[in-house]
């Protein structure tokens with residue numbers, strides 16, 4: 001048994017449990033859901049379709065994590081070379097757009113290259129926001145045509161209201177030669193940060209968590225509703241209370257903070273400034289062979305309701321019955337910037353109509369599965385409020401000795417492997433202070 005209690009059984013909770021069990025202290029892991037896995041859950045539908053909670057692929061380049069994850073599924077995974085493309089006003093171009101302009105209108109390409117060739121060195125310390133960074137990196141026309149409208153669909157706020165801390169390798173910065181080559185030919189080298197990926201052969205992405213019960217005493221259907229740092233008591237919705245010594249939490253900070261007894265007003269106010277998108281995923285099972293060569297597609301047009309499409313049947317043949325294929329569309333909202341105005345199911349016909357508009361569906365396929373799900377937490381919005389608000393919240397959590405980790409505990413744009421490592425680090429810190 002461990003003196004450390006873990007809240008949440010997603011990838012971060014798994015990382016923490018893995019570390020503690022390997023240190024000889026198998027922990028109790030509490031989750032509000034009746035299943036474990038958090039965002040890495042997968043859904044198996046009648047008829048043989050499997051969908052994840054948003055497209056999930058494992059593209060970590062960290063060899064240690066690759067080996068850990070492969071071990072969790074006994075090396076039963078698909079190895080795929082990533083293929084991503086972009087849709088813009090009837091044009092299909094390779095990803096990333098900035099060095100794959102081939103196929104776009106000639107005037108647009110000319111203007112983008114002219115501006116790109118005239119860019120001057122910018123002192124990055126003077127960059128004010130994401131919009132400023134985009135204009136300085138790619139020129140006005142490219143910025144205004146591609147990443148700015150896409151960003152607004154994906155992050156739900158304008159580029160001028162966002163910082164650049166989240167960028168990492170996400171937006172490739174080509175040199176002029178690459179931009180010109182990509183305008184002249186569609187045969188360009190692959191430069192996207194996701195070059196290849198792994199995906200479990202069976203059972204969807206969730207299979208990576210099949211061994212979690214070996215590392216954790218799972219306590220499902222336990223929704224935390226109160227945490228008292230003074231008496232060190234956790235209270236769950238089902239009536240259970242628990243004395244704790246150390247807590248690792250992967251619960252979204254915006255929910256955790258208001259649950260803490262005696263939380264100061266400034267911390268509560270800071271937590272309320274943190275923003276995260278929600279996502280409606282629309283899952284479609286199609287009675288037709290693969291509809292595209294891409295694994296996923298970015299959609300720039302504002303009048304197309306979805307931001308990104310992915311094709312789970314291309315991740316593993318086990319994700320769809322023989323002769324069928326599948327599509328998952330993502331539509332983004334946020335309470336702070338773009339509240340959702342419809343029930344999830346109402347987006348299904350809109351998605352189908354827009355798939356026909358862009359030509360992915362021809363209109364003569366049989367759609368054998370239609371489903372929509374809401375992910376209340378999707379991507380952290382790196383708006384200009386985030387950094388200061390997060391400092392206040394994290395400082396307070398350190399003071400009351402709560403280790404917050406994972407995507408919604410760190411309030412960061414981190415992937416599954418990074419969430420796992422975040423959990424491992426939280427466990428290490430908790431163990432070292434017992």
Ligand SMILES: Cc1cc2nc3c(=O)[nH]c(=O)nc-3n(C[C@H](O)[C@H](O)[C@H](O)COP(=O)(O)OP(=O)(O)OC[C@H]3O[C@@H](n4cnc5c(N)ncnc54)[C@H](O)[C@@H]3O)c2cc1C
Pocket residue numbers: 007008009010011012013030031032033036037038039040053054055056057058059222223224225250251252255279330375377378379405406407408409414415416417419
């Ligand atoms: C649309 C989308 C696509 C993504 N694609 C990829 C990808 O391709 N590859 C990749 O590596 N990563 C991807 N990610 C990121 C990945 O999902 C996260 O990094 C990771 O799953 C986060 O794990 P976590 O444990 O931090 O959070 P979660 O999985 O959210 O776990 C938190 C857990 O806490 C539980 N919980 C919440 N509140 C309470 C409460 N009050 N009481 C008890 N339990 C509670 C939840 O039920 C949940 O199980 C994607 C994310 C999204 C949204």
